[in-house]
Amino acid sequence: MSELLxxxxxxxxxxAVYSLVAIGIVVIHKATKTVNFAHGGFVLLGAxxxxxxxxxxxxTYWAAYLIVPxxxxxxxxxxELAILRPLRKADLFTVITATIFIGIGLSxxxxxxxxxxxxxxxxxxxxxxxxxxxxxxxxxxxxVAAGALTAGFVGLLVFSHATIGRSMRAMAxxxxxxxxxxxxxxxxxxxxxxxxxxxxxxxxVFAGPSKGISPDLAVAMITxxxxxxVIGGFDSLRGALLGGLLLGxxxxxxxxxxSSAMKSAISFLLLxxxxxxxxxxxxxxxxxxxx
Amino acid sequence: xxxxxxxxCILLLTLAGSxxxxxxxxxxTISIGATIVGVALxxxxxxxRCITIATGSMLAVGAYASALTVLKLGxxxxxxLLTGLFFGAIAGYVLAVPAVRFRSHNLAMVTLVFQEVVIIxxxxxxxLTGGAEGLNIPPPVFFGIVIKSxxxxxxxxxxxxxxxxxxxxxxxxxxxxxxxxxxxxNEIGARAFGISPRxxxxxxxxxxxxxxxxxxxxxxxxFRIIDPDSYGVLTSIFTLAYPIIGGxxxxxxxxxxGGALRILxxxxxxxxxxxxxxxxxxVVLTVMYFPGGLVELVERMSARFRQGxxxxxxxxxxxxxxxxxxxxxxxxxxxxxxxxxxxxxxxIEGMSKSYGALQAVKNVSIEVAVGRLHGLMGPNGAGxxxxxxxxxxxxxxxxxxxxxxxxxxxxxxxxxxxxxGIARTFQHVAVFPSLSCFDNTLIGLGRNGVTxxxxxxxxxxxxxxxxxxxxxxVMAALDAVGLKPLALQPAGSLSLGNQRRLEIARAIVSRxxxxxxxxxxxxxxxxxxxxxxxxxxxINRELGVTMFVIEHNIGFLLSLCDRLTVMSxxxxxxEGEPNEVVATQHVRSAYFGDKATA
Numbered sequence: 032m033s034e035l036l037x038x039x040x041x042x043x044x045x046x047a048v049y050s051l052v053a054i055g056i057v058v059i060h061k062a063t064k065t066v067n068f069a070h071g072g073f074v075l076l077g078a079x080x081x082x083x084x085x086x087x088x089x090x091t092y093w094a095a096y097l098i099v100p101x102x103x104x105x106x107x108x109x110x111e112l113a114i115l116r117p118l119r120k121a122d123l124f125t126v127i128t129a130t131i132f133i134g135i136g137l138s139x140x141x142x143x144x145x146x147x148x149x150x151x152x153x154x155x156x157x158x159x160x161x162x163x164x165x166x167x168x169x170x171x172x173x174x175v176a177a178g179a180l181t182a183g184f185v186g187l188l189v190f191s192h193a194t195i196g197r198s199m200r201a202m203a204x205x206x207x208x209x210x211x212x213x214x215x216x217x218x219x220x221x222x223x224x225x226x227x228x229x230x231x232x233x234x235x236v237f238a239g240p241s242k243g244i245s246p247d248l249a250v251a252m253i254t255x256x257x258x259x260x261v262i263g264g265f266d267s268l269r270g271a272l273l274g275g276l277l278l279g280x281x282x283x284x285x286x287x288x289x290s291s292a293m294k295s296a297i298s299f300l301l302l303x304x305x306x307x308x309x310x311x312x313x314x315x316x317x318x319x320x321x322x
Numbered sequence: 323x324x325x326x327x328x329x330x331c332i333l334l335l336t337l338a339g340s341x342x343x344x345x346x347x348x349x350x351t352i353s354i355g356a357t358i359v360g361v362a363l364x365x366x367x368x369x370x371r372c373i374t375i376a377t378g379s380m381l382a383v384g385a386y387a388s389a390l391t392v393l394k395l396g397x398x399x400x401x402x403l404l405t406g407l408f409f410g411a412i413a414g415y416v417l418a419v420p421a422v423r424f425r426s427h428n429l430a431m432v433t434l435v436f437q438e439v440v441i442i443x444x445x446x447x448x449x450l451t452g453g454a455e456g457l458n459i460p461p462p463v464f465f466g467i468v469i470k471s472x473x474x475x476x477x478x479x480x481x482x483x484x485x486x487x488x489x490x491x492x493x494x495x496x497x498x499x500x501x502x503x504x505x506x507x508n509e510i511g512a513r514a515f516g517i518s519p520r521x522x523x524x525x526x527x528x529x530x531x532x533x534x535x536x537x538x539x540x541x542x543x544x545f546r547i548i549d550p551d552s553y554g555v556l557t558s559i560f561t562l563a564y565p566i567i568g569g570x571x572x573x574x575x576x577x578x579x580g581g582a583l584r585i586l587x588x589x590x591x592x593x594x595x596x597x598x599x600x601x602x603x604x605v606v607l608t609v610m611y612f613p614g615g616l617v618e619l620v621e622r623m624s625a626r627f628r629q630g631x632x633x634x635x636x637x638x639x640x641x642x643x644x645x646x647x648x649x650x651x652x653x654x655x656x657x658x659x660x661x662x663x664x665x666x667x668x669x670i671e672g673m674s675k676s677y678g679a680l681q682a683v684k685n686v687s688i689e690v691a692v693g694r695l696h697g698l699m700g701p702n703g704a705g706x707x708x709x710x711x712x713x714x715x716x717x718x719x720x721x722x723x724x725x726x727x728x729x730x731x732x733x734x735x736x737x738x739x740x741x742x743g744i745a746r747t748f749q750h751v752a753v754f755p756s757l758s759c760f761d762n763t764l765i766g767l768g769r770n771g772v773t774x775x776x777x778x779x780x781x782x783x784x785x786x787x788x789x790x791x792x793x794x795x796v797m798a799a800l801d802a803v804g805l806k807p808l809a810l811q812p813a814g815s816l817s818l819g820n821q822r823r824l825e826i827a828r829a830i831v832s833r834x835x836x837x838x839x840x841x842x843x844x845x846x847x848x849x850x851x852x853x854x855x856x857x858x859x860x861i862n863r864e865l866g867v868t869m870f871v872i873e874h875n876i877g878f879l880l881s882l883c884d885r886l887t888v889m890s891x892x893x894x895x896x897e898g899e900p901n902e903v904v905a906t907q908h909v910r911s912a913y914f915g916d917k918a919t920a
Contacts, residue, residue, distance in 0.1 A: 066427035117610055123426045124371050125609050128566060131373075131430075135559055136602030143595060250555055254438075257431060292446045299435040306428060307420055 033165035038287045039280065044172040046279020047179035048238045052256030053263065053271035054186050055230035061190075061266060062199035062223035064206075065115060066123075068130040071253030072137025073228050077103045077235020078244045079141050082152055092155045092236075099236050100229035107228025108221050116220070134253060138246040150244035171240065179237045183275075186230055187268045199223050258302045264312025273314050277301075325783045328491045328573055329484040332357060335581075336480025340473050347472040349588050351479045353581045355541045358483050360564040360580020361490050361573055362533035367562065368570030369499055370526040371506035373426065376417055376433035377534055378557035379440035382550065383413045384535025385542035386444065386451060389459050399462040403482065403539050410535020411528050413440075418527030422520055437558055444550040456549025459542050469543075479540060486536050487577075493529065494573050496779025500761050501770055502526055503571075504754040510716065511752030514745075515828070516770035518737045525772045560598070563605050569615030571756065578616050649802045649860040655743065655833040655867055662728025667692045667836045667868035668713070673722030675708050682708040684892040686722070690836075690870050690885075695862050697871045697883035697900065701913055705892040706872050707749070710840055713870075714746050715739060726836055740768040745829035746838040749872075751821040755814025759805055759824055762813050763796045766828030799831035803857060819850035823857070830861055837861075839871040843878050851875065855882050876913075880904065888912070 052074055059067045080102050081095040088094075110133060118126055160169045190196040201209035202219045210216055234252065242248055259278045263270025278298055286294035305313065332354055339350030359377065366372050384406035391397045391405045421432040444451045451457065462469045462478065469478055493499055505512040505522050513519065542548050560583075568579020587597045612619055668690040675683045683705040690696040700706050711717035713724050715736040724731045726744055734742065745766065753762050769778065800806045803823040808816065813824055822842060829837050842858070843851040855878060861867055873879045879886060879900065886900040890912040896903045903909060 068427075068430075114606055114610065121609070121613075124373065125613065127373055127427055127430060128562070129606055129609050131375075131559060132563070132602040132605040135556070136599055136606070139599040139602060143599065146595075254434065261428075261431070292442055296439065296442050299438050302431060303420070303435050306424065306432065310424075310428075 034287070036166050037168070038283050040168055040172055040176065042280035042283035043180075043276060044176040044279070045241070045282065046276040047176050047183065048234050048275070049252075049255045049259045049278050050183045050272045050275025051179050051186075051230050051234035051237065052252050053259035053275045054183055054268055055227040055234070056256050056260045057263070057265065057268055057271045058186065058190060058199070058230070059223055059227035060260075061203040061268075063111075063115075063202070063220050065126055065130065067227065068127060068253060069110065069134035069137060070227070070231055070256055071249035071251070072134040073103050073107055073231035074235045074238065074252040074256075075138055075141055075244070075246065075249040076106065077232030078152075078239035078242075078248060079145065079150070079235070080232065081236040081239050082150055082244055085152065095236050096233070100232040103232025103235065104225040104227075104229035107224040107231070111220055111224040116217070134249060138249040141244075141249075142246050148245065152240040152244065154240050175237050175241065179234070180272075182230070182233050183272050186226070187272060189226070190268055195222050195226075255298060258298045261302055262305050262313055264314065267312065267314065270312050270314040274312070277313075325491055325495060326488075328361070328577055329488045331577065332480055332484040332487060336476060336484075339476050339480070344472040347476045349585050351472065351476045351544070352541070352588065353585045354476075354479050354483045355537055356561075356564065356580035356584030357577045358486055358537040358540075358580070359534050359561050359584075360568060360576030360578075361487055361494075362530035362537070362576070363561065363565040363580075364568075364570060364573055364576035365490065365494060365499070365502070366526050366530040368565045368572075368575060369494065369502040369506065370523055372421075372433075372523060372526065373430040373562070374433045374527075375430055375555065375558045375562065376437045376440075376531075377561040378553040378555065379437040380410055380413060380531045380534040381538030381541075381557065382440060382444060382548075382553035383531075384410050384538030384540075385545075385548050385553070386457070387535070388539035389457050389542055389548060390450070392460065393457065399464055399543075403536060406539025407486075407532050407536040410538075411532035413535065414528040414531025415524065417531070418524040421527065422523040433558075434555070437555055441550045441554060444553075452549075454549060454551070456547050458547055459545065462543045475544060482536075482540050486533055490529070490533060491573055492783040493776065493779050496775070496782050497764070497770070498525075498772075498775040498779045500757055501765065501775050503756055504762075504765055507754045507756060508752045511748060511754065512765075513716075513736045514714070514740065514748075514752070515765050516737045516740045516768050517765070518735075518772070521772045525776075556598075560601055563601050565615075567601075567604050567608050567615055569617030571614055572617050575615050575617045582616075649857075649864045652798045652802050652830070652865060653833065654865045655835045661835075665725070665728030666690055667694070667727060668696075668838075668870055669725045670709070670713060671723050671725075673709060673712055673719055673724070675705075675712060675717065675720040681892055683712070683720075686889070686892075686894055688887055688894070688897075690868060692727075692835075692868055693862070693866055694885055695858070695869050695871065695883045697873060697879040697886045698889065699873060699876060699879055699886065700889035703891075704889040706889055707840070709889070710838065710872050714838055737770075740766075740770075740832055740834070743832070743835040744838065745832060745834040745836075747822070747825040747829050747840060747842055749841040749844055751818065751825055753813040753816075753821050753824050753828070756812055758810050759800060759813055759816070759827075760796055760809045762824055763799050763827045763831050764792060766799070766831040767792060767795060768832050795831055795833075799827040802830065802861070803827040819846045819854070822846060822850075822854060826854075826857065826861070830865065830867065833865070834867060836868045836870070839869060839873075841873055842871065843873065843875055851878055858882060876904065 052070060056067055056070050059065055077099050080099045084090050084095040084098060085092055114129060114133060115126065118129060154171050156170045156174045158170050160167050190199060198214045198219050201212065201214055206216065255278060259274035260271050262274030262277055278301060281297050281301060282294050285297040335350060335354060339347050366374055387409035388402035388406035391402045392399065417433060417436045421429050424432060445454050464478060469475060501517045502522055505517050505519055509519055564579035564583055565576050567583060569575025587594050590597065608615055666689045670686060670688040673683055673686045686709060698706055708717060712719040797806060800809050803826050805820060805823055805827060813821060816824060843854055858869065859882065862869055871883065883900050886903045887894055888896040888903060888909050895912060896906050896909045
């Protein structure tokens with residue numbers, strides 16, 4: 032029983048990070064119709080930037096939580112501006128291949144600038160773990176689960192309530208209509224990429240200490256984020272949030288009760304099952320059908 | 323001759339390489355090995371437009387399958403190569419069946435799933451695959467000769483590559499490759515002419531995976547040890563760069579991309595660390611500025627070199643007067659065996675369709691007699707397009723049935739209708755822009771099943787061009803619509819009016835008995851509409867083709883049709899002689915409102 036509880040908290044902690052990644056992917060996809068395969072690269076550079084802030088500059092973690100999202104958000108906006116804006120008229124195929132190679136390119140930039148096997152980061156919160164009877168919960172896990180989830184919720188609220196959120200939703204449902212209503216495509220796209228990139232950067236800050244920093248982090252995060260987004264229906268932020276948590280839980284359960292190989296296979300199994308049986312996701316919002 | 327060129331180039335490269343030092347022999351060997359992957363990916367990524375991230379796993383399938391047959395079964399290396407090819411084909415099928423239910427990013431993700439699952443399997447099935455440590459591969463033995471030297475490897479790789487690239491060339495140059503490109507360009511248009519997306523994409527996966535696995539089997543002995551890490555996601559992604567940088571629209575793109583990119587890390591040793599980043603930058607620059615890749619770049623430069631040969635793209639077309647004669651030159655449509663004598667060309671009975679609370683089509687019945695030019699008109703939202711889509715099979719009817727010459731069409735898939743002598747055109751022109759007018763029309767002939775198109779690819783490779791009979795039919799159809807002078811122009815370069823003519827050529831080339839026309843003059847000018855009308859009249863008169871036409875343009879319908887049906891709010895409100903129908907009270911009120919008629 033106590034083991035179960037620890038597995039659940041562990042699952043929620045890694046799942047919350049996946050949620051952040053997935054929400055970023057979905058925000059960008061919803062507002063700009065771009066499936067961003069470069070997202071893993073953003074997460075990796077976010078973790079790396081956090082490492083620079085915390086270890087190299089010896090600043091506090093709070094600085095990383097504030098600076099990194101802005102930095103990676105800015106980077107994402109730059110990528111949109113320099114590469115994807117000229118490709119706006121291109122077909123989906125071209126855009127997807129471009130983002131795949133942008134993502135690999137970002138990982139390569141990290142690898143070239145810091146060529147080590149894996150970078151370790153200090154824990155964001157020191158202190159003894161909590162004991163509840165047999166249950167041991169580390170402060171780090173609790174912090175990541177709570178912090179990432181809160182950030183995810185904030186992202187969700189921004190998209191569904193704030194004014195910038197409305198412009199993105201308008202763009203998502205009808206580009207021409209939104210343009211005619213006075214929303215600028217360029218501006219909305221830039222904002223969406225900034226928000227998506229910021230979420231990816233934040234996910235990097237949360238993921239760095241627990242997973243370590245290496246180019247593998249980029250691949251792991253883009254697959255996890257993508258799977259979570261697909262589970263959530265790819266067009267629903269709430270779905271992405273839940274999908275991330277579900278994936279995190281599934282992974283830790285598989286690792287705890289089956290095998291470590293199953294841990295890496297479970298996300299693909301989930302993706303496969305969802306794509307084939309529920310291509311609209313497990314929690315997708317009611318959709319208006321295209322007539 | 324063209325068909326042998328790629329393989330011949332490989333052999334020449336082999337010959338050139340064998341004259342060089344052993345280092346260069348090694349470099350040429352890996353370069354030639356990569357050309358196989360490049361060409362295979364041109365088929366899957368370039369022609370079929372499927373983004374695959376499973377190439378690494380396919381190389382692994384070939385390498386492990388061949389290695390295990392040598393190690394465990396003691397088979398000879400040539401047999402092991404074939405085993406690799408065979409397992410690659412099977413793996414391609416297993417991957418394709420779920421993958422081709424999707425397009426773009428979801429398809430890419432399914433290939434990524436396959437990639438990862440294969441690698442996890444190789445790592446975990448230790449007793450079979452040696453797990454993470456991998457397998458030791460003995461040098462290949464070809465008919466008693468142990469191949470250890472660099473030159474031996476080069477010759478073996480060169481010959482094997484030339485052999486396996488040849489059938490790929492045949493498929494890419496022939497109707498199979500053209501149909502794949504048609505499919506990627508316009509799926510609906512392709513389906514209407516018998517190209518089944520599912521079957522074609524599965525075939526593309528199977529063929530290209532088999533070739534990639536063959537390349538994996540061929541290169542495995544050179545590595546001496548194969549392990550799962552050599553075939554990871556990054557391998558898949560960097561091989562994806564081959565066709566993109568080389569050029570996705572031509573076999574030469576695969577040869578050039580694979581051959582040149584694979585050896586960059588060898589040739590640029592001092593910069594080895596930066597190669598991956600360079601790949602990424604090159605790909606991004608290519609998709610941004612040279613979507614056709616290196617091949618297009620070379621073509622553009624050589625075109626600039628031999629100036630003056632600027633084809634007059636849209637030459638003056640023959641006047642409408644000669645149209646009759648040209649249409650007459652085509653053989654008329656013949657009744658097919660399974661037709662019921664005396665049955666209507668098209669009988670729509672009790673068709674209905676609802677979208678939620680909106681009943682788009684309500685219990686519509688129309689009969690189109692043989693030889694008629696039957697028009698269907700109605701204001702926006704009358705349900706014309708929904709009805710048309712149900713008749714053509716693209717929309718599942720809520721209720722009702724369609725028969726043509728006495729045969730029920732309800733159970734006939736869209737892809738098989740062209741074989742029944744029914745062709746159609748599209749409201750939004752659905753020509754295949756990158757293919758020539760000739761090839762567009764050739765697709766209209768039907769016979770586009772996967773195996774049929776593969777057989778035709780072989781036939782046309784033997785004959786050098788499209789088989790004589792097909793060629794004649796295509797040229798006659800192009801001549802009939804006045805596009806013969808533009809036969810070799812890509813369809814995308816034509817004006818809208820000419821693209822509409824091309825659609826008509828594609829519709830009549832199979833000598834159908836019935837053509838369904840969806841707004842044939844939407845978006846074209848008055849002059850061109852008049853010419854199209856003359857053309858349709860001539861086709862109807864000379865070839866005896868029945869036509870069912872949907873159109874907004876009332877004047878056009880009145881001057882074309884001999885019978886007219888009017889729909890409004892999903893129901894038929896009038897039918898009869900065109901001029902009488904438009905004069906009736908409720909047709910006028912449907913179009914102009916009640917006041918106009920007062």
